[in-house]
Amino acid sequence: MHAPVSDPRDRLIVALDLPSVGAAESVISRLGDTVSFYKIGYELGFAGGLGLARELVADGRKVFIDFKLHDIGNTVARGVASLAGLGASFATVHAYPQTMRAAMEGKGASPLRILAVTVLTSYDEGDLAEAGYGAGVAQTVARRVAQAREIGIDGIVCAPTDAASVRAALGPKGAIVTPGVRPDGTAAGDQKRIATPFAAIRAGADHLVVGRPIVASPDPAAAARAVQAEIARALS
Numbered sequence: 603m604h605a606p607v608s609d610p611r612d613r614l615i616v617a618l619d620l621p622s623v624g625a626a627e628s629v630i631s632r633l634g635d636t637v638s639f640y641k642i643g644y645e646l647g648f649a650g651g652l653g654l655a656r657e658l659v660a661d662g663r664k665v666f667i668d669f670k671l672h673d674i675g676n677t678v679a680r681g682v683a684s685l686a687g688l689g690a691s692f693a694t695v696h697a698y699p700q701t702m703r704a705a706m707e708g709k710g711a712s713p714l715r716i717l718a719v720t721v722l723t724s725y726d727e728g729d730l731a732e733a734g735y736g737a738g739v740a741q742t743v744a745r746r747v748a749q750a751r752e753i754g755i756d757g758i759v760c761a762p763t764d765a766a767s768v769r770a771a772l773g774p775k776g777a778i779v780t781p782g783v784r785p786d787g788t789a790a791g792d793q794k795r796i797a798t799p800f801a802a803i804r805a806g807a808d809h810l811v812v813g814r815p816i817v818a819s820p821d822p823a824a825a826a827r828a829v830q831a832e833i834a835r836a837l838s
């Protein structure tokens with residue numbers, strides 16, 4: 603079995619999809635000790651967020667760098683080696699075999715865990731067809747998870763609606779991380795394959811990534827606590 607999540611707060615990863623370090627710091631300070639794990643993606647990362655990542659790590663928080671790397675193997679391996687130096691816990695790559703192998707090589711002996719993104723949660727069957735894939739969502743996810751398992755990836759990013767089949771295909775090792783999480787009554791936005799926090803955990807997710815329902819809420823700490831309460835209920 604993969605290592606259980608040691609601190610239940612670490613089940614919730616808040617996506618700091620915000621335009622500046624100042625905006626992110628303001629949300630982090632409003633969240634206080636409620637949240638222990640943050641994700642930094644394109645928007646904040648390209649606006650100085652990697653410095654903030656180092657500060658968060660120094661402050662004892664966990665950080666997920668989400669740049670969804672996909673490039674030639676040498677570039678991916680060297681990029682991941684640099685990311686490993688930041689002290690992040692998780693980093694994403696797209697689940698292409700060459701990319702996954704390069705990322706696992708690039709992280710070396712560092713504790714950074716590489717997560718492979720299967721099929722984005724904003725994609726449905728029509729989006730995959732439009733992108734030129736002959737296979738549907740379930741088939742593509744299954745193929746990528748089988749390849750990820752063969753490579754010995756550290757974890758998978760998938761839709762909460764795929765989590766149960768991903769666990770079955772991945773076997774007992776490896777973390778399952780699900781974005782596309784929407785508490786009842788919150789807007790889906792551009793997400794297409796979604797579930798509630800309760801359903802995501804029940805389907806076998808180890809960590810949930812939640813952005814707008816928390817960071818765009820008038821009371822981010824209350825929104826985060828509500829998600830954590832649902833997680834606790836699903837685990838009880």
Ligand SMILES: O=C(O)c1cc(=O)[nH]c(=O)n1[C@@H]1O[C@H](COP(=O)(O)O)[C@@H](O)[C@H]1O
Binds near residue numbers: 617643719721724
């Ligand atoms: O890798 C990711 O984190 C990711 C993969 C995926 O398939 N879908 C997805 O939404 N994400 C990220 O998860 C976050 C979801 O944010 P919200 O839709 O605002 O909750 C965003 O930062 C996305 O970049």
